[in-house]
Amino acid sequence: MRILEAIIGAFSSIGRFGIFSFRFLKVMFRHRPPIRRTLNEAYRIGVLSLPVLLTIAAFVGTNLTMQGYHAFKPMGGERMVGMFVGLAGVRELAPIIAAAMIAAKVGTEMASEIAVMRIREEIDALSVMAVNPYWYLVTPRILATILVLPALTILSIYGMLVASYMVAVYQLGLNGQEFIEFLQRGATVTDLAYGAMKSIVFGIIICLVSCYCGFNSKPGPRGVGSATNSAVVTSAVVCVMVNYIISELVYGR
Amino acid sequence: MTLLSKIGHFGRFATGILRRFATFQWSVNETLHHLSQTLFRCILPVIAVVMPFGMVIALQGLEVFHMFGAERLLASLASVAIIRELSPVLASVLVAAQGGSANAAELGSMAIEEELAATEVMGLDPIAIHVVPRVLAMTVACPLLNVAGTTAGIAGSFFTAVYIKGENAGIFIDQLWQYTTPFDITAAFIKTTIFGLIIGLVSTYLGYYAKGGAAGVGRAVNATVVNSILIFIAANYLLTSAMFGVIS
Numbered sequence: 001m002r003i004l005e006a007i008i009g010a011f012s013s014i015g016r017f018g019i020f021s022f023r024f025l026k027v028m029f030r031h032r033p034p035i036r037r038t039l040n041e042a043y044r045i046g047v048l049s050l051p052v053l054l055t056i057a058a059f060v061g062t063n064l065t066m067q068g069y070h071a072f073k074p075m076g077g078e079r080m081v082g083m084f085v086g087l088a089g090v091r092e093l094a095p096i097i098a099a100a101m102i103a104a105k106v107g108t109e110m111a112s113e114i115a116v117m118r119i120r121e122e123i124d125a126l127s128v129m130a131v132n133p134y135w136y137l138v139t140p141r142i143l144a145t146i147l148v149l150p151a152l153t154i155l156s157i158y159g160m161l162v163a164s165y166m167v168a169v170y171q172l173g174l175n176g177q178e179f180i181e182f183l184q185r186g187a188t189v190t191d192l193a194y195g196a197m198k199s200i201v202f203g204i205i206i207c208l209v210s211c212y213c214g215f216n217s218k219p220g221p222r223g224v225g226s227a228t229n230s231a232v233v234t235s236a237v238v239c240v241m242v243n244y245i246i247s248e249l250v251y252g253r
Numbered sequence: 254m255t256l257l258s259k260i261g262h263f264g265r266f267a268t269g270i271l272r273r274f275a276t277f278q279w280s281v282n283e284t285l286h287h288l289s290q291t292l293f294r295c296i297l298p299v300i301a302v303v304m305p306f307g308m309v310i311a312l313q314g315l316e317v318f319h320m321f322g323a324e325r326l327l328a329s330l331a332s333v334a335i336i337r338e339l340s341p342v343l344a345s346v347l348v349a350a351q352g353g354s355a356n357a358a359e360l361g362s363m364a365i366e367e368e369l370a371a372t373e374v375m376g377l378d379p380i381a382i383h384v385v386p387r388v389l390a391m392t393v394a395c396p397l398l399n400v401a402g403t404t405a406g407i408a409g410s411f412f413t414a415v416y417i418k419g420e421n422a423g424i425f426i427d428q429l430w431q432y433t434t435p436f437d438i439t440a441a442f443i444k445t446t447i448f449g450l451i452i453g454l455v456s457t458y459l460g461y462y463a464k465g466g467a468a469g470v471g472r473a474v475n476a477t478v479v480n481s482i483l484i485f486i487a488a489n490y491l492l493t494s495a496m497f498g499v500i501s
Contacts, residue, residue, distance in 0.1 A: 052479055052483065055483060055487075056482065056483065056486055059486040059487055059489065059490050060486070062490050063338060063342075063486075063489055063490055063493055064338075066490075066493050066494065066497060067333075067334070067337055067338045067493070070497050071330075071333050071334075071337075071432065074432065083317075087313055087317055088310075088313070088334070091313060092306075092309055092310075092313060096306075100346055100350075101479075101482070103350075104349075104350060104475075104478040104479050104482060105475070105478075105479050108354075108471070108474055108475040108478055108479075109471075109475055111471070112468065112470075112471020112472065112474065112475060113468075113471070115467075115471065116467050116468045116471060119467055171494075186317075220362070220467065221361065221362035221365045221366065221466070221467040221469075221470040222358065222359075222362045222470075223467075224358075224467045224468070224470050224471045225354075225355075225357070225358025225359070225361060225362055225470045225471070225473075225474055226355075226358055228354065228358065228470075228471050228474040228475065229350075229351065229354040229355050229358055229474060232350045232351075232354060232478055233298050233347070233350050233351045233354075236298070236302065236346070236347065236350055237298050237301045237302055237347075240301070240302045240305045240306060241301065241305050243305065243309065244305040244306075244308050244309050244312075247309050247312055247313070248312060251312060251313060251316055252312055
Protein backbone atom coordinates (compact mmCIF):
# COMPACT_ATOMS: atom_id res chain seq x y z
CA MET A 1 0.00 0.00 0.00
CA ARG A 2 2.81 2.39 0.87
CA ILE A 3 4.45 1.78 -2.49
CA LEU A 4 1.16 2.49 -4.25
CA GLU A 5 0.80 5.71 -2.29
CA ALA A 6 4.34 6.74 -3.22
CA ILE A 7 3.66 6.11 -6.91
CA ILE A 8 0.42 8.08 -6.81
CA GLY A 9 2.22 10.85 -4.93
CA ALA A 10 4.92 11.00 -7.61
CA PHE A 11 2.36 11.26 -10.40
CA SER A 12 0.34 13.90 -8.60
CA SER A 13 3.45 16.02 -8.04
CA ILE A 14 4.23 15.74 -11.77
CA GLY A 15 0.73 17.01 -12.42
CA ARG A 16 1.14 19.86 -9.96
CA PHE A 17 4.43 20.75 -11.61
CA GLY A 18 2.64 20.83 -14.97
CA ILE A 19 -0.01 23.21 -13.62
CA PHE A 20 2.72 25.39 -12.13
CA SER A 21 4.59 25.60 -15.45
CA PHE A 22 1.38 26.30 -17.35
CA ARG A 23 0.42 29.17 -15.04
CA PHE A 24 3.90 30.56 -15.31
CA LEU A 25 3.92 30.38 -19.12
CA LYS A 26 0.57 32.15 -19.28
CA VAL A 27 1.96 35.01 -17.21
CA MET A 28 5.26 35.09 -19.03
CA PHE A 29 3.77 35.68 -22.46
CA ARG A 30 0.97 37.94 -21.38
CA HIS A 31 2.86 40.58 -19.43
CA ARG A 32 6.01 42.58 -20.10
CA PRO A 33 8.85 41.07 -18.04
CA PRO A 34 10.39 43.14 -15.22
CA ILE A 35 13.61 44.15 -16.93
CA ARG A 36 15.50 45.65 -14.00
CA ARG A 37 14.88 42.62 -11.82
CA THR A 38 15.91 40.37 -14.67
CA LEU A 39 19.24 42.18 -15.00
CA ASN A 40 19.82 41.99 -11.25
CA GLU A 41 19.17 38.27 -11.31
CA ALA A 42 21.44 37.89 -14.35
CA TYR A 43 24.23 39.60 -12.45
CA ARG A 44 23.70 37.33 -9.47
CA ILE A 45 23.48 34.15 -11.49
CA GLY A 46 26.14 34.99 -14.00
CA VAL A 47 28.87 36.93 -12.27
CA LEU A 48 28.64 35.53 -8.77
CA SER A 49 28.66 31.87 -9.76
CA LEU A 50 31.40 32.19 -12.37
CA PRO A 51 34.35 31.55 -9.98
CA VAL A 52 32.81 28.32 -8.64
CA LEU A 53 31.92 27.16 -12.12
CA LEU A 54 35.41 27.84 -13.51
CA THR A 55 37.12 26.06 -10.60
CA ILE A 56 35.00 22.96 -11.02
CA ALA A 57 35.46 22.99 -14.80
CA ALA A 58 39.23 23.29 -14.41
CA PHE A 59 39.41 20.27 -12.11
CA VAL A 60 37.15 18.26 -14.42
CA GLY A 61 39.56 19.06 -17.26
CA THR A 62 42.66 18.02 -15.32
CA ASN A 63 41.12 14.71 -14.35
CA LEU A 64 39.79 13.96 -17.79
CA THR A 65 43.25 14.53 -19.26
CA MET A 66 44.99 12.29 -16.76
CA GLN A 67 42.46 9.51 -17.12
CA GLY A 68 42.57 9.71 -20.90
CA TYR A 69 46.36 9.67 -20.90
CA HIS A 70 46.59 6.60 -18.72
CA ALA A 71 43.80 4.83 -20.61
CA PHE A 72 45.40 5.32 -24.03
CA LYS A 73 49.00 4.78 -22.94
CA PRO A 74 48.90 0.94 -23.01
CA MET A 75 47.78 1.10 -26.64
CA GLY A 76 50.48 3.65 -27.49
CA GLY A 77 47.95 6.35 -28.24
CA GLU A 78 49.01 9.18 -25.93
CA ARG A 79 48.33 11.61 -28.74
CA MET A 80 44.65 10.70 -28.66
CA VAL A 81 44.27 12.57 -25.34
CA GLY A 82 43.35 15.77 -27.13
CA MET A 83 40.61 14.03 -29.04
CA PHE A 84 39.35 12.34 -25.89
CA VAL A 85 39.13 15.68 -24.09
CA GLY A 86 37.32 17.17 -27.07
CA LEU A 87 34.80 14.37 -27.31
CA ALA A 88 34.11 13.58 -23.70
CA GLY A 89 34.77 17.00 -22.21
CA VAL A 90 33.50 19.55 -24.68
CA ARG A 91 30.52 17.57 -25.89
CA GLU A 92 29.20 15.99 -22.71
CA LEU A 93 30.98 16.47 -19.44
CA ALA A 94 31.51 20.26 -19.35
CA PRO A 95 27.90 21.24 -20.15
CA ILE A 96 26.42 18.73 -17.73
CA ILE A 97 28.83 19.58 -14.90
CA ALA A 98 28.12 23.27 -15.48
CA ALA A 99 24.40 22.51 -15.26
CA ALA A 100 24.90 20.47 -12.09
CA MET A 101 26.86 23.29 -10.48
CA ILE A 102 24.24 25.84 -11.51
CA ALA A 103 21.62 23.57 -9.94
CA ALA A 104 23.76 23.33 -6.80
CA LYS A 105 24.55 27.04 -6.52
CA VAL A 106 21.74 28.99 -8.18
CA GLY A 107 18.93 26.44 -7.94
CA THR A 108 19.33 25.97 -4.20
CA GLU A 109 19.49 29.73 -3.71
CA MET A 110 16.25 30.23 -5.66
CA ALA A 111 14.48 27.40 -3.86
CA SER A 112 15.48 28.57 -0.39
CA GLU A 113 14.67 32.23 -1.08
CA ILE A 114 11.24 31.47 -2.46
CA ALA A 115 10.59 28.92 0.30
CA VAL A 116 11.45 31.52 2.95
CA MET A 117 9.13 34.01 1.26
CA ARG A 118 6.42 31.34 1.24
CA ILE A 119 6.68 30.54 4.92
CA ARG A 120 6.81 34.24 5.87
CA GLU A 121 3.65 34.63 3.78
CA GLU A 122 5.32 37.21 1.58
CA ILE A 123 4.00 35.45 -1.52
CA ASP A 124 0.45 35.76 -0.22
CA ALA A 125 1.17 39.41 0.48
CA LEU A 126 2.24 39.87 -3.14
CA SER A 127 -1.02 38.35 -4.35
CA VAL A 128 -2.99 40.56 -2.01
CA MET A 129 -1.26 43.60 -3.48
CA ALA A 130 -2.37 42.37 -6.91
CA VAL A 131 1.19 41.59 -7.97
CA ASN A 132 1.28 38.23 -9.69
CA PRO A 133 3.91 36.21 -7.78
CA TYR A 134 4.80 34.19 -10.87
CA TRP A 135 5.47 37.38 -12.78
CA TYR A 136 7.40 38.95 -9.94
CA LEU A 137 9.45 35.95 -8.78
CA VAL A 138 9.72 33.36 -11.51
CA THR A 139 9.83 35.30 -14.79
CA PRO A 140 12.98 37.34 -14.04
CA ARG A 141 14.82 34.25 -12.83
CA ILE A 142 13.98 32.20 -15.91
CA LEU A 143 14.82 35.02 -18.31
CA ALA A 144 18.09 35.71 -16.51
CA THR A 145 19.08 32.06 -16.68
CA ILE A 146 18.28 31.84 -20.39
CA LEU A 147 20.35 34.98 -20.90
CA VAL A 148 23.36 33.92 -18.89
CA LEU A 149 23.71 30.16 -18.91
CA PRO A 150 24.96 29.71 -22.52
CA ALA A 151 27.79 32.16 -21.83
CA LEU A 152 28.59 30.43 -18.54
CA THR A 153 28.70 27.04 -20.26
CA ILE A 154 31.02 28.22 -23.00
CA LEU A 155 33.29 29.94 -20.47
CA SER A 156 33.44 26.78 -18.38
CA ILE A 157 34.27 24.72 -21.49
CA TYR A 158 37.18 27.08 -22.10
CA GLY A 159 38.24 26.84 -18.48
CA MET A 160 38.23 23.07 -18.78
CA LEU A 161 40.28 23.19 -21.98
CA VAL A 162 42.90 25.52 -20.50
CA ALA A 163 43.29 23.28 -17.45
CA SER A 164 43.56 20.11 -19.49
CA TYR A 165 46.09 21.74 -21.84
CA MET A 166 48.20 22.71 -18.84
CA VAL A 167 48.07 19.20 -17.41
CA ALA A 168 48.80 17.59 -20.77
CA VAL A 169 51.76 19.80 -21.54
CA TYR A 170 53.33 20.58 -18.16
CA GLN A 171 52.45 17.53 -16.04
CA LEU A 172 52.34 14.74 -18.61
CA GLY A 173 54.84 16.22 -21.06
CA LEU A 174 52.81 15.91 -24.24
CA ASN A 175 53.31 18.09 -27.29
CA GLY A 176 51.06 21.13 -27.07
CA GLN A 177 50.60 21.59 -30.80
CA GLU A 178 49.63 17.98 -31.25
CA PHE A 179 47.17 18.23 -28.37
CA ILE A 180 45.39 21.14 -30.01
CA GLU A 181 45.40 19.46 -33.40
CA PHE A 182 43.73 16.33 -32.03
CA LEU A 183 41.39 18.45 -29.93
CA GLN A 184 40.05 20.01 -33.11
CA ARG A 185 39.32 16.56 -34.49
CA GLY A 186 37.32 15.68 -31.40
CA ALA A 187 35.29 18.85 -31.05
CA THR A 188 34.41 21.72 -33.33
CA VAL A 189 32.71 25.06 -32.93
CA THR A 190 29.42 23.35 -33.75
CA ASP A 191 29.81 21.35 -30.54
CA LEU A 192 30.17 24.60 -28.59
CA ALA A 193 26.92 25.79 -30.15
CA TYR A 194 25.21 22.53 -29.20
CA GLY A 195 26.56 22.92 -25.66
CA ALA A 196 25.12 26.42 -25.45
CA MET A 197 21.75 25.24 -26.75
CA LYS A 198 21.68 22.35 -24.33
CA SER A 199 22.45 24.70 -21.48
CA ILE A 200 19.38 26.82 -22.27
CA VAL A 201 17.22 23.70 -21.86
CA PHE A 202 19.02 22.82 -18.62
CA GLY A 203 18.58 26.36 -17.35
CA ILE A 204 14.83 26.33 -17.94
CA ILE A 205 14.56 22.95 -16.19
CA ILE A 206 16.65 24.06 -13.20
CA CYS A 207 14.71 27.31 -12.76
CA LEU A 208 11.27 25.80 -13.07
CA VAL A 209 12.04 22.88 -10.74
CA SER A 210 13.72 25.08 -8.12
CA CYS A 211 10.94 27.68 -8.15
CA TYR A 212 8.32 24.92 -7.98
CA CYS A 213 10.05 23.37 -4.95
CA GLY A 214 10.27 26.78 -3.29
CA PHE A 215 6.63 27.61 -3.96
CA ASN A 216 5.48 24.30 -2.46
CA SER A 217 7.69 24.45 0.61
CA LYS A 218 6.33 23.13 3.90
CA PRO A 219 6.39 25.42 6.93
CA GLY A 220 9.30 25.82 9.30
CA PRO A 221 13.08 25.53 8.89
CA ARG A 222 12.67 21.85 8.07
CA GLY A 223 10.40 22.70 5.17
CA VAL A 224 12.92 25.17 3.75
CA GLY A 225 15.71 22.62 4.09
CA SER A 226 13.85 19.83 2.38
CA ALA A 227 12.57 22.13 -0.39
CA THR A 228 16.15 23.19 -1.13
CA ASN A 229 17.32 19.60 -0.99
CA SER A 230 14.72 18.27 -3.41
CA ALA A 231 15.27 21.22 -5.78
CA VAL A 232 18.90 20.38 -6.42
CA VAL A 233 18.44 16.61 -6.66
CA THR A 234 15.40 16.70 -8.92
CA SER A 235 16.85 19.25 -11.29
CA ALA A 236 20.18 17.40 -11.55
CA VAL A 237 18.48 14.07 -12.28
CA VAL A 238 16.11 15.56 -14.86
CA CYS A 239 18.99 17.44 -16.55
CA VAL A 240 21.07 14.28 -16.98
CA MET A 241 18.12 12.37 -18.41
CA VAL A 242 17.27 15.18 -20.83
CA ASN A 243 20.96 15.31 -21.75
CA TYR A 244 20.78 11.72 -22.99
CA ILE A 245 17.76 12.49 -25.13
CA ILE A 246 19.43 15.59 -26.63
CA SER A 247 22.63 13.65 -27.33
CA GLU A 248 20.66 10.89 -28.98
CA LEU A 249 18.90 13.45 -31.20
CA VAL A 250 22.02 15.45 -32.06
CA TYR A 251 24.78 12.84 -32.31
CA GLY A 252 22.87 9.55 -32.46
CA ARG A 253 21.63 9.73 -36.05
CA MET B 254 41.34 36.40 7.26
CA THR B 255 37.81 35.22 7.90
CA LEU B 256 38.49 32.36 5.50
CA LEU B 257 41.55 31.28 7.48
CA SER B 258 39.71 31.43 10.79
CA LYS B 259 36.84 29.43 9.22
CA ILE B 260 39.33 26.77 8.13
CA GLY B 261 40.75 26.63 11.64
CA HIS B 262 37.27 26.37 13.13
CA PHE B 263 36.44 23.56 10.71
CA GLY B 264 39.67 21.81 11.68
CA ARG B 265 38.74 21.94 15.36
CA PHE B 266 35.30 20.56 14.55
CA ALA B 267 36.84 17.73 12.51
CA THR B 268 39.37 16.79 15.19
CA GLY B 269 36.57 16.82 17.76
CA ILE B 270 34.69 14.29 15.63
CA LEU B 271 37.83 12.20 15.24
CA ARG B 272 38.45 12.19 18.99
CA ARG B 273 34.90 11.08 19.76
CA PHE B 274 35.15 8.44 17.05
CA ALA B 275 38.42 7.07 18.43
CA THR B 276 37.13 6.95 22.01
CA PHE B 277 33.90 5.16 20.98
CA GLN B 278 31.52 7.89 22.11
CA TRP B 279 29.09 6.98 19.35
CA SER B 280 26.30 4.48 19.05
CA VAL B 281 26.37 1.76 16.43
CA ASN B 282 22.58 1.66 16.19
CA GLU B 283 22.33 5.35 15.42
CA THR B 284 25.03 5.01 12.75
CA LEU B 285 23.22 2.10 11.12
CA HIS B 286 19.99 4.10 11.18
CA HIS B 287 21.62 7.04 9.39
CA LEU B 288 23.39 4.65 7.01
CA SER B 289 20.15 3.03 5.93
CA GLN B 290 18.51 6.44 5.59
CA THR B 291 21.33 7.76 3.44
CA LEU B 292 21.37 4.67 1.23
CA PHE B 293 17.60 4.73 0.86
CA ARG B 294 17.58 8.43 -0.02
CA CYS B 295 20.48 8.42 -2.45
CA ILE B 296 20.20 5.16 -4.33
CA LEU B 297 17.55 6.24 -6.83
CA PRO B 298 19.14 9.61 -7.71
CA VAL B 299 22.57 7.97 -8.10
CA ILE B 300 21.23 5.30 -10.44
CA ALA B 301 19.08 7.83 -12.30
CA VAL B 302 22.14 9.99 -13.01
CA VAL B 303 24.91 7.48 -13.72
CA MET B 304 22.79 5.26 -15.97
CA PRO B 305 21.95 7.94 -18.58
CA PHE B 306 25.60 8.94 -18.49
CA GLY B 307 26.66 5.39 -19.33
CA MET B 308 24.20 5.49 -22.21
CA VAL B 309 25.70 8.78 -23.45
CA ILE B 310 29.19 7.26 -23.30
CA ALA B 311 28.05 4.35 -25.44
CA LEU B 312 26.52 6.79 -27.91
CA GLN B 313 29.57 9.04 -28.24
CA GLY B 314 32.08 6.21 -28.06
CA LEU B 315 30.37 4.29 -30.86
CA GLU B 316 30.43 7.35 -33.07
CA VAL B 317 34.20 7.75 -32.59
CA PHE B 318 35.11 4.09 -32.85
CA HIS B 319 32.96 3.87 -35.95
CA MET B 320 35.50 6.12 -37.71
CA PHE B 321 38.25 3.59 -37.07
CA GLY B 322 36.06 0.50 -37.42
CA ALA B 323 36.87 -0.42 -33.84
CA GLU B 324 33.40 -0.70 -32.32
CA ARG B 325 34.57 -3.70 -30.29
CA LEU B 326 36.64 -1.36 -28.08
CA LEU B 327 33.50 0.35 -26.80
CA ALA B 328 33.03 -1.91 -23.79
CA SER B 329 36.59 -1.33 -22.56
CA LEU B 330 36.18 2.41 -22.93
CA ALA B 331 32.89 2.34 -21.07
CA SER B 332 34.16 0.23 -18.19
CA VAL B 333 37.41 2.20 -17.80
CA ALA B 334 35.68 5.57 -17.95
CA ILE B 335 32.80 4.63 -15.67
CA ILE B 336 34.73 2.67 -13.05
CA ARG B 337 37.72 4.99 -12.77
CA GLU B 338 36.24 8.39 -13.02
CA LEU B 339 32.64 9.01 -13.95
CA SER B 340 30.81 6.91 -11.42
CA PRO B 341 32.90 8.02 -8.42
CA VAL B 342 32.52 11.69 -9.31
CA LEU B 343 28.88 11.66 -10.40
CA ALA B 344 27.75 9.40 -7.57
CA SER B 345 29.52 11.64 -5.06
CA VAL B 346 27.99 14.76 -6.60
CA LEU B 347 24.58 13.19 -6.11
CA VAL B 348 25.43 12.02 -2.59
CA ALA B 349 26.45 15.60 -1.79
CA ALA B 350 23.30 16.98 -3.37
CA GLN B 351 20.94 14.53 -1.70
CA GLY B 352 22.56 13.05 1.43
CA GLY B 353 24.82 15.96 2.33
CA SER B 354 22.13 18.56 1.90
CA ALA B 355 19.69 16.43 3.90
CA ASN B 356 22.26 16.26 6.70
CA ALA B 357 22.73 20.01 6.61
CA ALA B 358 18.99 20.62 6.54
CA GLU B 359 18.33 18.31 9.49
CA LEU B 360 21.18 19.56 11.66
CA GLY B 361 20.50 23.15 10.59
CA SER B 362 16.89 23.02 11.64
CA MET B 363 17.91 21.33 14.91
CA ALA B 364 20.34 24.19 15.50
CA ILE B 365 17.72 26.84 14.66
CA GLU B 366 15.06 25.25 16.85
CA GLU B 367 17.68 25.00 19.61
CA GLU B 368 17.40 21.24 19.86
CA LEU B 369 21.19 20.99 19.83
CA ALA B 370 21.37 23.42 22.75
CA ALA B 371 18.68 21.38 24.53
CA THR B 372 20.77 18.24 24.09
CA GLU B 373 23.70 20.01 25.65
CA VAL B 374 21.61 21.27 28.57
CA MET B 375 20.55 17.69 29.32
CA GLY B 376 24.23 16.92 29.87
CA LEU B 377 24.66 15.03 26.61
CA ASP B 378 27.25 15.73 23.95
CA PRO B 379 25.43 16.95 20.80
CA ILE B 380 28.39 16.25 18.53
CA ALA B 381 28.70 12.66 19.71
CA ILE B 382 24.97 12.06 19.41
CA HIS B 383 23.99 13.94 16.27
CA VAL B 384 27.15 14.53 14.26
CA VAL B 385 29.49 11.55 14.51
CA PRO B 386 26.92 8.94 13.34
CA ARG B 387 26.05 11.10 10.34
CA VAL B 388 29.68 11.51 9.30
CA LEU B 389 30.36 7.79 9.70
CA ALA B 390 27.22 6.84 7.78
CA MET B 391 28.18 9.15 4.92
CA THR B 392 31.71 7.72 4.80
CA VAL B 393 30.39 4.17 4.55
CA ALA B 394 27.48 4.97 2.24
CA CYS B 395 29.44 6.76 -0.46
CA PRO B 396 31.48 3.74 -1.70
CA LEU B 397 28.42 1.49 -1.52
CA LEU B 398 26.41 3.93 -3.61
CA ASN B 399 29.33 4.15 -6.01
CA VAL B 400 29.09 0.38 -6.56
CA ALA B 401 25.41 0.80 -7.42
CA GLY B 402 26.27 3.70 -9.72
CA THR B 403 29.01 1.78 -11.52
CA THR B 404 26.74 -1.18 -12.10
CA ALA B 405 23.96 1.06 -13.37
CA GLY B 406 26.32 2.96 -15.66
CA ILE B 407 27.74 -0.16 -17.27
CA ALA B 408 24.23 -1.59 -17.59
CA GLY B 409 23.14 1.65 -19.27
CA SER B 410 25.94 1.57 -21.81
CA PHE B 411 25.27 -2.14 -22.45
CA PHE B 412 21.61 -1.34 -23.06
CA THR B 413 22.36 1.46 -25.54
CA ALA B 414 25.10 -0.43 -27.36
CA VAL B 415 23.26 -3.73 -27.67
CA TYR B 416 19.57 -2.90 -27.87
CA ILE B 417 19.57 0.56 -29.48
CA LYS B 418 22.71 0.49 -31.64
CA GLY B 419 22.69 -3.26 -32.33
CA GLU B 420 26.23 -4.19 -31.25
CA ASN B 421 27.05 -7.78 -30.36
CA ALA B 422 26.29 -8.54 -26.70
CA GLY B 423 28.95 -11.27 -26.42
CA ILE B 424 31.74 -8.99 -27.64
CA PHE B 425 30.62 -6.28 -25.25
CA ILE B 426 30.78 -8.57 -22.23
CA ASP B 427 34.06 -10.13 -23.38
CA GLN B 428 35.74 -6.73 -23.81
CA LEU B 429 34.40 -5.35 -20.54
CA TRP B 430 37.38 -6.41 -18.40
CA GLN B 431 40.06 -5.98 -21.05
CA TYR B 432 41.69 -2.85 -19.65
CA THR B 433 40.11 -2.67 -16.21
CA THR B 434 42.26 -3.97 -13.39
CA PRO B 435 41.42 -4.82 -9.78
CA PHE B 436 43.52 -1.80 -8.88
CA ASP B 437 41.00 0.48 -10.61
CA ILE B 438 38.20 -0.86 -8.44
CA THR B 439 40.26 -0.48 -5.26
CA ALA B 440 41.21 3.05 -6.29
CA ALA B 441 37.57 3.97 -6.88
CA PHE B 442 36.71 2.51 -3.49
CA ILE B 443 39.37 4.53 -1.67
CA LYS B 444 38.46 7.69 -3.56
CA THR B 445 34.76 7.47 -2.79
CA THR B 446 35.45 6.73 0.89
CA ILE B 447 37.45 9.96 1.09
CA PHE B 448 34.77 11.86 -0.84
CA GLY B 449 32.14 10.54 1.57
CA LEU B 450 34.22 11.70 4.54
CA ILE B 451 34.56 15.16 2.99
CA ILE B 452 30.84 15.41 2.27
CA GLY B 453 29.95 14.22 5.77
CA LEU B 454 32.29 16.65 7.51
CA VAL B 455 31.35 19.68 5.42
CA SER B 456 27.61 19.06 5.60
CA THR B 457 27.54 18.49 9.35
CA TYR B 458 29.82 21.47 10.01
CA LEU B 459 27.67 23.87 8.02
CA GLY B 460 24.45 22.47 9.44
CA TYR B 461 25.70 22.44 13.03
CA TYR B 462 26.69 26.11 12.93
CA ALA B 463 23.67 27.35 10.93
CA LYS B 464 22.34 30.72 12.08
CA GLY B 465 19.55 33.10 11.20
CA GLY B 466 16.19 31.38 11.12
CA ALA B 467 14.70 29.43 8.25
CA ALA B 468 16.72 31.41 5.70
CA GLY B 469 19.87 30.27 7.50
CA VAL B 470 18.94 26.64 6.91
CA GLY B 471 18.54 27.36 3.20
CA ARG B 472 21.93 29.07 3.13
CA ALA B 473 23.54 26.15 4.96
CA VAL B 474 22.13 23.65 2.45
CA ASN B 475 23.29 25.79 -0.47
CA ALA B 476 26.78 26.22 0.97
CA THR B 477 27.02 22.50 1.74
CA VAL B 478 26.36 21.40 -1.80
CA VAL B 479 28.66 23.96 -3.40
CA ASN B 480 31.56 23.65 -0.96
CA SER B 481 31.59 19.88 -0.64
CA ILE B 482 31.56 19.42 -4.42
CA LEU B 483 34.35 21.99 -4.81
CA ILE B 484 36.51 20.37 -2.15
CA PHE B 485 36.11 16.79 -3.29
CA ILE B 486 36.68 17.59 -6.96
CA ALA B 487 39.92 19.32 -6.00
CA ALA B 488 40.82 16.31 -3.83
CA ASN B 489 39.97 14.05 -6.76
CA TYR B 490 42.72 15.64 -8.85
CA LEU B 491 45.32 15.05 -6.14
CA LEU B 492 44.12 11.49 -5.49
CA THR B 493 44.13 10.60 -9.18
CA SER B 494 47.67 11.95 -9.54
CA ALA B 495 48.78 9.96 -6.50
CA MET B 496 47.19 6.75 -7.71
CA PHE B 497 48.67 6.89 -11.17
CA GLY B 498 51.97 7.66 -9.47
CA VAL B 499 51.57 4.35 -7.61
CA ILE B 500 51.02 2.39 -10.82
CA SER B 501 53.86 3.76 -12.91
